[in-house]
Amino acid sequence: MVTNNRVLNRAILYTLVTLTVVTTIFPFLVMLGTALKTNEEALSVSAGLWPKQITLEHFRDVLDPEKFPYWTYFKNSFITSFVTALLAVVIGTMGAYSFARLEYPGRGAFQKGVMLIYMFSGVLLLVPLYQMVTAAGLYDTKLALIITYLVITMPVSLYMLGNYFRTIPESLEEASMIDGLNRFQVIYKIVLPLSMPAIATVFIYVFMIAWNEYLFASVLITSEENMTLPIGLSRLFYTKHYVWGRMMAASLLTAIPVVLMFALVERYFRGGLTDGGEKG
Missing domain, CATH: 1.20.5 (Single alpha-helices involved in coiled-coils or other helix-helix interfaces)
Known part of the structure; x- marks a missing residue:
């Protein structure tokens, strides 16, 4: 039985x-x-x-600059997504570590305030972010998208990294500081190597959000030289070169970088690094 x-x-x-x-x-x-x-x-x-x-006609047409500026959109999307993900990891690591390990006045309020942002939908944040970007003179620039994507992804980045940092035994850090390392050396030599699965996860998460984001990009970007792939794909519907084959070819080519990025860092998701560090 x-x-x-x-x-x-x-x-x-x-x-x-x-x-x-x-x-x-x-x-x-x-x-x-x-x-x-x-x-x-x-x-x-x-x-x-x-x-x-x-x-393969549709793939050739998509890569033909006269019919569809794919490489311009690709460059803009990659720069925006990669820089945003990199900054999210750097800023998120420092912020999450301070939430997880350091004691200072207002830490709880800062944590709750960061997570409060995540409770608001993108539509509610669109108008104030648009006003701030316009007032700063950053309208229709890639920097405007990078700042915007950092704002909407930072809460989750801090939450994910902070929770992972708390799983690392404090005894490892205390022993390292007794051996003469300062706080930044502890982060660089102890915490970061043990946290690669979480860091890789945050990098991929932020990269995917920035790569596929449409709402903010459609409002903050107007010139073709700064447009990202999601905006470019939507514009393909309204051109004389639009056919289903080209749209599907462009969509597949747009998905490839995310798949490759995930494949490159997939090995960091296996975990076990914390246990190995604790035994050592």
């Missing part, structure tokens, strides 16, 4: 996992299939999931 229950539970688990994987991958298969179809087949009612005749 126990064996039958185990078999049934395992079958249910595998079924649910399979359904989840299929549900997740299916939209990408549709996008890839449409991007590889000719215009006639993509618009055909009887077209199947996979093209009968594979063509």
Whole structure:
């Protein structure tokens, strides 16, 4: 009876996992299939999931600057997302460490105030942020997007990093300070190496938010030379070069950097670094 229950539970688990994987991958298969179809087949009612005749025309068109300035949008998105993620990690590390380890007046109020920002939706923050950016003379600049994305992602970054820092035994830091390290050396040599899974997670989280964000970018950016990929993709709908194949090809090319970024830091998600440091 126990064996039958185990078999049934395992079958249910595998079924649910399979359904989840299929549900997740299916939209990408549709996008890839449409991007590889000719215009006639993509618009055909009887077209199947996979093209009968594979063509790379849509990918070539998307990468053609005369038809779609993909590389300009890509450069703007990458600069904005990478700088935002890097600053979020640097600022978030210092702020989260102070919340987790240091004692000073008003620490609790600062923590609650930071998390309070996260309770407001982006729509509510849009108007005040727009007024601040305009008053500072940063309208229609990448710096405006970087500051905005830092504001909307910093609460979660501080929360995630702070919780991870609290799992690191304080005895490690105390022993290091007894050996002569100061507070910044402890952070650099002890805390950061043990916190790479959390740091990688925050970096990916902020990078993805900044890479895919549309609302603030559509309001704060107007010139084509500063537009990011989400805005560029939306503009593709209203151009004479718009066809389904090109839209799907552009969407796939837009998703590749995030996938590659995740693949590069995936090894840091395995954990176990804290246990290894404590045993040492």
